Amino acid sequence: MDKPVEMFDRDHEWSALSRFITDAQPGATLGVVSGRRRQGKTFLLDAACRAAGGFYFGATEATDVESLRRISAALTAHVRPATPYHFADWFEAVDALLALGAERPVPVVIDEFPYLARANPELPSVLQEAFRPLREQRTSSRARMLLCGSALSFMGKLLSGNAPLRGRSGLELIIRPLDHRLAARFWDITDPRLAMRVNAIVGGTPAYRREFARGDSPTGPEDFDDWVVRTVLNPETPLFREARYLLAEEPDLRDTGLYLSVLAAVAEGNGTRGGVAGYLERKATDIAHPINVLEDAGLLHRDADIFRDNRSTYRIAEPLIAFYHAIMRPVWDQLERPGSAGRVWQASRRRFTSNVLGPHYEQVCREWALHHADPDLIGGLPARVGHGVVHDAKARVGHEVDVAVIGIADGGRPPLLAIGEAKWNDTIGIAHIDRLRAIRDLIRNAGRYDTSETRLICFSGAGFNDKARAAAAADPDIRLVGLDTIYGTTPR
Structure with a gap:
């Protein structure tokens, strides 16, 4: 499988997918691909299907009946059988997908799998039965089925403990944000001080440059302030509301106000459970659940104290969310007014350095020590x-x-x-x-x-x-x- 020339880096991920997809061993195999939104999972899997002649299906929020109708139509368009598919249930649909690998190893991708499983909670059990050892439909196929999803709390539990698919998967691939070095190359920034400041806002999420900022990157250190004003703080760009949407898109986060307040507490420097509870004026036991949910969703990260086992602190895992809570949320009404971004940013630069850039730089230093x-x-x-x-x-x-x-x-x-x-x-x-x-x-x-x-x-x-x-x-x-x-x- 030749990696597309337009794909930046992702050499490790492409190599892992290539090995899984082109594995010539008999029998259908199952893989799981996960990662936070905007990391390029869909682009990666769609490219793999195109390179290997596979089938890609992107699920949407829909009823179970509608999803079956959509995958029937998509598979009909892909295979072009004598009579169109009309699947009555997922047992039929999965067996038809496995049949795609009757002659050779072929990737079969189901993207946004959590949408399907939410509409039909029995779907993981259906797949468990479909990939049962010695089952004829599995042994006669060399389909390489890949389940993909952005709901980290759901995807993390898909293969854990007593979950139905535990022991059925031959690949568990996590698509992570680009690290600080790759992000600098991706944004085409050669000045390390400028690269660190940009990274403290947008992190290593590829979509933020190509789709959300339309390729707009600071031309140099002197352009950084103008870049912030015309992209992140500009209500006309997708980056402006992205931090809010990231929270809203997590299916397990129902009381959005409470979770926003927890993130705001951490952004203000209240990194312990007691600190978060004090900021919200609640008992520490009351905020245990929202903290755990935010951890499962990949939005909060718990760092254990190296020198004290019984103490840990929390940090916001997504730089754009940290920037939003420290800089944007307190003055949201002003920012929504056209032409106010420059004045707001001028007044927020010191706060950005102390509350966002400083802590982010410390974390990058730790990651450098561990990985580089x-x-x-x-x-x-x-x-x-x-x-x-x-x-x-x-x-x-x-x-x-x-x-x-x-x-x-x-x-x-x-x-x-x-x-x-x-x-x-x-x-x-x-x-x-x-x-x-x-x-x-x-x-x-x-x-x-x-x-x-x-x-x-x-x-x-x-x-x-x-x-x-x-x-x-x-x-x-x-x-x-x-x-x-x-x-x-x-x-x-």
Whole structure:
């Protein structure tokens, strides 16, 4: 299967689909593809069907009877049988789909599968029976059926626990947003500081550039403010209301006001359950369910404290939603008035830096340490990267650690490979390094981690002063990481 030339990256995903679809083994197989909306799942699967001569069906919100009528018509147009299909139930429809693979491996895609299962909750059980081992319709077919959906809470449960399709799937592929490096290439941005600012708003969702912004990308750092005003804050563009629609499209989120308030609390810096409850003036037990639902939907992410097992914090997983709650929602009425975007953005830039860009930069630093950093730079291969608070019992204060890299335990205490400080707008100096040294001593005294080779990493979006550079030159345990390293580019 040749990947379409117009498809950006997705090499891993295309390779996984190619192996699954072209597998010559006898017997029909089942795969599940999921991911948040706007990531290009439909484009990827439709391209795979075109490349391999397969069948693609995109479900819609409809009654079970109408969906059966639609798939009957779609399969009739694809196969062109002597008499049109008129499926009475999904048993007939699934067997007809399996029959497409009678002669060769062929992809059969059912997109937006949660719509069908919501109209007919028995559909997963129908597929369970259809893919039963030794069943003739399965053994005589080499159809490669792919179920796809954007409702992460539903798709995540499709193959879990005692779900009917547990053990029936041969592929479970998650289409994730582009990481910060790929996103910069996709938006055609070569300046790392500009790339980080854009990424803090739109993240790595491909559709936001091609469809929602109509290919509009900042031409340079000086164009960033104008770009925000003419795209994200412009009521005439789809990006303007996208954050609201993302929430409304999740089927498990019924009390939208409550979920919006939970996200607003997190956007305001209330990252713990107690903090969210206090912001909403409710008991912590009352907000447990909405937090869990938002987690299942992929809109909230829970980060465990590296240094305290019983404490965790929440962050908004989608940058555009974080931007909406921090910048747009408080002044929504003003933004809906034409011509107000420039004035609103001028007054919101400081809030954007502190509430959106700073936390996003810290998260990108953590992701860089986990997925991109040279093990020689951070002291080894990371098993876990996170953040946390180190308590100083003598001074009765807590010290926040932006980046903590835990190595692989080899029978003893887990090694703490590195701790780091991430500052977007601050030039790193010797005071930041001394602070990390003191925190390392506190962690050593606590005895939980092996700190014998812990490195001190300073991340900065603004650079490093001479004293910091001199300290790093004199001590191999001190590392300075700038935006060029984060983005894998050559320093200017």
